[in-house]
Amino acid sequence: MTDDIDQILIGALMEDSRRSLKALAQISGLSSPSVAERLRRLEERGVLKGYTVEIDPKCFGYQLQAIVRVRPLPGQLQEVERQILSIPEFTECDKVTGEDCFIARLHVRSMEQLDTLLDRLNTLAETNTAIVKKTPVKRRLPPMA
Amino acid sequence: MTDDIDQILIGALMEDSRRSLKALAQISGLSSPSVAERLRRLEERGVLKGYTVEIDPKCFGYQLQAIVRVRPLPGQLQEVERQILSIPEFTECDKVTGEDCFIARLHVRSMEQLDTLLDRLNTLAETNTAIVKKTPVKRRLPPMA
DNA sequence: GGATCTGGTCGATGTCGTCGGTCATACACA
DNA sequence: TGTGTATGACCGACGACATCGACCAGATCC
Structure with missing residues (x-):
């Protein structure tokens, strides 16, 4: 399904997703049309879900990062999920098994902001x-192997 | 420091980091040399830390994903960190305040594998x-604003 | 008012991506 | 065994793109 060359391509794109097809061709030992075709198929099959960028949140003043475990009050599960979704400072959130229903990552600029945002959830x-x-x-x- | 156009560029690259300079130029209303220059400076200043790719772990058989909170036994903090680092199925790990020293994300192919990997840590x-x-x-x- | 710095455009040039055509290999089946 | 077909690769030509140098406009500072 996905062979060694696909893995080389994925690895190379993981390091730098803006690499040219030609560069990927050299790395993998194929021609660039072949690389293009392989990427197309990896995308089509949903292995490669997207090309994105890594940003340093500190550059926008987000000095603090927190992991928040969230246990909704009875009957509030849906509403809690909506709240988290609507607060853009929550940059990741998983719904999990166990006593805590959600585990989320929160970026804030200050302790005050942390307090404010958590107060909103604490209702x-x-x-x-x-x-x-x-x-x-x-x-x-x-590991892909 | 980072103006509106930089944010447009970052947003556009967040959606698809393989967009051409020309496409980015159209989106931002600049010429492509200007876009190239802006990206260069965003990289230089460390705002843009890298271009990467999103992969679906399920395609490699990772059916299960877990969030593991880790509380090292007395004196084992360093060793625990080394262990986590050396187990590639841990794909993220934060060292945090509080009783749990680490919060990590773990990808596994089966419950058996989950059990095996956690047993290694449980020593x-x-x-x-x-x-x-x-x-x-x-x-x-x-939010960047 | 002139020097300078910054951040932009334009146009030429060379590199890269894409497309059509071709070929080798592996496999299924008569 | 021989043939048909599907797959996945290559090559070469053409059009699109990135890059580079030259130039320009506006802000800032003596």
Whole structure:
């Protein structure tokens, strides 16, 4: 389904998704039309879901990053999800098993903002917040083999 | 520092980082040399940290995704961090304040694999695992304004 | 008022992507 | 075994794109 060359291409694009087809061709040992065709098929099959960019939130003043566990009050689950969705400072959110229904990542510019945003949620849910001190593992791929 | 046009460019690249300079020029209303120059400076200043790709882990058999909270046993903090780093199925990890020292994302192909990997950590730490059922908020940007 | 710095345009040039045509290989089946 | 077909690759030509140098407009500062 996805062979070694596909994995090389994915790896190369993971490092730099703006690489030209020609560069990818050299890396993979194929011609550029072949690379184009392989990318097309990887996209078509949904393996390659998109090309995106990594931004440093600090450059926009987001000095603080927190992981928030959210346990909605009885009957508030839907509303909590809507709230999280509508607060753009929540940049990731997973709905999970266990006592905490949601685990979300929150970017804020200050402690005050953290407090304000969490207060909005606290009318609907109990929250538990951990401030990110460091990120030992940055987003990476699990082994493809 | 970063003006409206920079934000338009970042937004456009967030949606599709393989857009051509020409396309970005049209979107932003500039000429393509100007866009090239702006991207160069955004990279230089560290705002644009990289161009990358989104992959569907399911295509490689990773059916399960879990959020693992990790509380190292006394004296094992360093070793736990090393372990997490060395297990590629951990695709993200933050070191945080609070009782749990680390919060990590884990991709596995099966419950057995989940069990195996967590057992390795459980010699060094207490863990608390939540299985991801759904992801209401996919990775997005906080407001730039 | 003139020097300078910044951030833009334009146009020429060379590089790159794309498309049509072709070919080799593997496989299915008569 | 031989033939038909599907797949996935290559090549070459053409059009699109990125890049570079030259130039220009506006703001800032002596």
